[in-house]
Structures are given as structure tokens and as C-alpha cells.
Amino acid sequence: MSVLLIEPFYGGSHKQLMDLLQEELQEDCVLCTLPAKKWHWKARTSALYFMQTVPTSSKYRFMPEHKLARLDKVIGVKRNGDAYQSEGLPGQEESRAVMKTSDAHLESGLCEPQPGLCTTQHEGLPSPAAAPVRAEAPQSTNPCQGEDKQRLTFNLSNILSGLDYQQRPLHIAWPHRWEHDKDPETFFKVLMKLKEQDLTFHVSVLGETFSEIPDIFSEAREVLGSSVLHWGYLPSKDDYFRALCTADVVISTAKHEFFGVAMIEAVYCGCYPLCPKALVYPEIFPAEYLYSTPEQLFKRLQNFCKRPDIVRRHLYKGETAGFSWAALGSKFRSLLAAEPREDL
Incomplete structure (x- = not known):
């Protein structure tokens, strides 16, 4: 099983889950992240960034055939063997402009000075042209701390x-x-x-x-x-x-x-x-x-x-055991290993 994990807000509980999945899955696992800053901006723009930086691999970038056919019509996707590359995607030029590491963009938290923010556990998988760098948890700027x-x-x-x-x-x-x-x-x-x-x-x-x-x-x-x-x-x-x-x-x-x-x-x-x-x-x-x-x-x-x-x-009257990895680990594995369904 090969798994691609994408996390545009790599911090706090988001980071905790991604690190746990990467640690427990052990198989070919690629983790692509952005720093945990400006979550509202990440929600709007992170897809443009990952579209250009996520490594292409036939092992995990699969889609159901009916969705690929639809994608061909909408944005002109051309298949290249098992992997595919896109030409003329909407917003591609705007995306390049957004991800330039100018001072203004750094302040907005859209990107960091590092050229890449993907980490891998398997050397055989393709990676971005830039050297992989693991995104670190943000440093506190709280003046009350020290x-x-x-x-x-x-x-x-x-x-x-x-x-x-x-x-x-x-x-x-x-x-x-x-x-x-x-x-x-x-x-x-x-x-x-x-x-x-x-x-x-x-x-x-x-x-x-x-x-x-x-x-x-x-x-x-x-x-x-x-x-x-x-x-x-x-x-x-x-x-x-x-x-x-x-x-x-x-x-x-x-x-x-x-x-x-x-x-x-x-x-x-x-x-x-x-x-x-x-x-x-x-x-x-x-x-x-x-x-x-x-x-x-x-x-x-x-x-x-x-x-x-x-x-x-007081003794808590709810249940917490169902949220543990012992209870959820097999469900995550089954979900990530499942074949694409026609209704997705």
C-alpha cells in the first residue's frame, strides 16, 4: 500500500494525526505539508501549492475512470502512462505568482523560505525537484512566555x-x-x-x-x-x-x-x-x-x-476508548487500502 498524506495546516492535532499515520502505516508513505499558520488562507490557496509540488506516482495518485474521463473534458488532462500530467490548468499562472517567496507572502503564512515541504519514508518514490524539508512546528511568539x-x-x-x-x-x-x-x-x-x-x-x-x-x-x-x-x-x-x-x-x-x-x-x-x-x-x-x-x-x-x-x-459518563488508535487503526488501514468506488 502506498499512501499520500496532505496536510496544509501541519501543527497541533493536525500534525499529531499525520505523524501517527506516518509512523503506524510504515509502508510507502509520503507526507506533504505546509506550516500551521493562517488557516483561513490555507483553506483558500493550499490546493494551488500542492497541485505543483506533490510528487506524481502511479502507486497512489489514482482516480476512478469515470472521474478521469470527466476531468479530461473539464480541464484537458492528458494521461501519460499510469501517471498523468496536466496542461493549462485554471489558475496555474496565478498559483505560481502566489507561491513566490516575497516578504508579503511570507507574512501571510502561505509559504516558507524552504523550497519544498514534503517528507518521505521511501526513497524509491518520486519527490519534488527541491530537497525535501520537514515542516517544523511554529515557534511561539507569545510575549507572555519566557x-x-x-x-x-x-x-x-x-x-x-x-x-x-x-x-x-x-x-x-x-x-x-x-x-x-x-x-x-x-x-x-x-x-x-x-x-x-x-x-x-x-x-x-x-x-x-x-x-x-x-x-x-x-x-x-x-x-x-x-x-x-x-x-x-x-x-x-x-x-x-x-x-x-x-x-x-x-x-x-x-x-x-x-x-x-x-x-x-x-x-x-x-x-x-x-x-x-x-x-x-x-x-x-x-x-x-x-x-x-x-x-x-x-x-x-x-x-x-x-x-x-x-x-x-465525578466519573465521566461518555466513552473515549473508541477514539484510540487501538480502535481506529484497522479502520484507517482499510480506508486507505480500499479500491476507488464508482460512487465517489
């Missing part, structure tokens, strides 16, 4: 180790990207309201940062003050899971979510989830873990702050 980040990381273990487990304040985790589609504004406004009412809690904000950070983060960091246990991205997965294992509640306020790996990971680490009653969440989480409005979220956290022992004794 010495202060280290201090807070150490304080996390120091504070928690010196308190009786049941007497500790409620520990809230928010493990999402520091971007507007995760709605940090709602999350922090709820926490600020808890603070105004002199309710005691700790918070760990663990998500990844990019070039633009919403203003609410600096405002919230100042207002929350000593309630903050950790502030910033943890590059070490062990440190990340350790932080989740010390948390009591994990919150999502997302406006955009196709699955929510971070929430499942936190539940697996023992956190009580609170998610919007929207998007994908009702398909995954039982009703008692869902809220409809910020006011409902506030009231749930208000009660938990007063009685954190309720959360700590």
Missing part, C-alpha cells in the same frame, strides 16, 4: 504539591489555540466574572500561539493574576498531559470545531468537560457536559468553585 512561563510552570508543581487534594481550589484548563475561532473572549469574561465574585480557582491556559494574539489574553493575564497556574504553550507532550492530569475541568468555547482532540485528551486525563451545545460536541459528549450560553457556563463553574469535590469525585 522567564515568566518557566516560573509559572515550576509554581504549578510547587503550589499543588503543598495542598491537600480535596482542599485545592478548582483547577480550570483551556487547551486551545490562542485565536478568535476558539472564542477566548467568552472564556476569559466568564473567568473574570468569577474573579469579581471573589470565587477561588486556578487556571492553566495551555494553547499554542501564533503571530497574532487577541488582545483579551494580555487583559485577562493581568486581571486573573495569582489565579494563573500556567500561561502558555507546553512543547513537551509529557508536560502537557501532566498539566491536564492536575486540572479538574476543561473548557471549550469554540466557534469552529470539527472534532476537538484537546477536549478528548483532557477527558482521558480525568477532566470534567464543559462544551458548547453546538458544532460537533453533542455528537461526542453526553448532554450534562454541554452548555447553551455563557451564563450557563458561568453558573456551572460558579458551583464547581464552591464545591470542587463534586467534580473530583
Whole structure:
């Protein structure tokens, strides 16, 4: 089996899945990526980039015959043996202009100075003319991270180790990207309201940062003050899971979510989830873990702050085993090995 994996946003849970597939499949596996920046631009333009850079191979670039015939009519595709090359594709010239590595395009996150962003595990497969380069995870540009980040990381273990487990304040985790589609504004406004009412809690904000950070983060960091246990991205997965294992509640306020790996990971680490009653969440989480409005979220956290022992004794009523590789690995293999169907 030969597999082509394409990931235009190679970071976070996207990177985690691609790396897992590449590691577990072991066979001829080609991974083509772009850096995890400007996801809205990647959605619009990454196809143009991959159209020119993905290596052509008869081992995996197959399509059903009826689709190839249709493609011949629409864009003039000419077959060349088992592989095919395209001539006169719409937007090809525009694509070349877009992918030039000018300062403006680099700022937009469409491409990096490296000439290629494909990685392979099999030397026999064709590769782009440029030397393959693996896309690295983006470096944090969060001004709140650095010495202060280290201090807070150490304080996390120091504070928690010196308190009786049941007497500790409620520990809230928010493990999402520091971007507007995760709605940090709602999350922090709820926490600020808890603070105004002199309710005691700790918070760990663990998500990844990019070039633009919403203003609410600096405002919230100042207002929350000593309630903050950790502030910033943890590059070490062990440190990340350790932080989740010390948390009591994990919150999502997302406006955009196709699955929510971070929430499942936190539940697996023992956190009580609170998610919007929207998007994908009702398909995954039982009703008692869902809220409809910020006011409902506030009231749930208000009660938990007063009685954190309720959360700590709680046993999650949903299922997480079905999301493990042990459960899904064979399904991924079957899907990737399947012959093309006429109805696709």
C-alpha cells in the first residue's frame, strides 16, 4: 500500500494525526505539508501549492475512470502512462505568482523560505525537484512566555504539591489555540466574572500561539493574576498531559470545531468537560457536559468553585476508548487500502 498524506495546516492535532499515520502505516508513505499558520488562507490557496509540488506516482495518485474521463473534458488532462500530467490548468499562472517567496507572502503564512515541504519514508518514490524539508512546528511568539512561563510552570508543581487534594481550589484548563475561532473572549469574561465574585480557582491556559494574539489574553493575564497556574504553550507532550492530569475541568468555547482532540485528551486525563451545545460536541459528549450560553457556563463553574469535590469525585459518563488508535487503526488501514468506488 502506498499512501499520500496532505496536510496544509501541519501543527497541533493536525500534525499529531499525520505523524501517527506516518509512523503506524510504515509502508510507502509520503507526507506533504505546509506550516500551521493562517488557516483561513490555507483553506483558500493550499490546493494551488500542492497541485505543483506533490510528487506524481502511479502507486497512489489514482482516480476512478469515470472521474478521469470527466476531468479530461473539464480541464484537458492528458494521461501519460499510469501517471498523468496536466496542461493549462485554471489558475496555474496565478498559483505560481502566489507561491513566490516575497516578504508579503511570507507574512501571510502561505509559504516558507524552504523550497519544498514534503517528507518521505521511501526513497524509491518520486519527490519534488527541491530537497525535501520537514515542516517544523511554529515557534511561539507569545510575549507572555519566557522567564515568566518557566516560573509559572515550576509554581504549578510547587503550589499543588503543598495542598491537600480535596482542599485545592478548582483547577480550570483551556487547551486551545490562542485565536478568535476558539472564542477566548467568552472564556476569559466568564473567568473574570468569577474573579469579581471573589470565587477561588486556578487556571492553566495551555494553547499554542501564533503571530497574532487577541488582545483579551494580555487583559485577562493581568486581571486573573495569582489565579494563573500556567500561561502558555507546553512543547513537551509529557508536560502537557501532566498539566491536564492536575486540572479538574476543561473548557471549550469554540466557534469552529470539527472534532476537538484537546477536549478528548483532557477527558482521558480525568477532566470534567464543559462544551458548547453546538458544532460537533453533542455528537461526542453526553448532554450534562454541554452548555447553551455563557451564563450557563458561568453558573456551572460558579458551583464547581464552591464545591470542587463534586467534580473530583465525578466519573465521566461518555466513552473515549473508541477514539484510540487501538480502535481506529484497522479502520484507517482499510480506508486507505480500499479500491476507488464508482460512487465517489
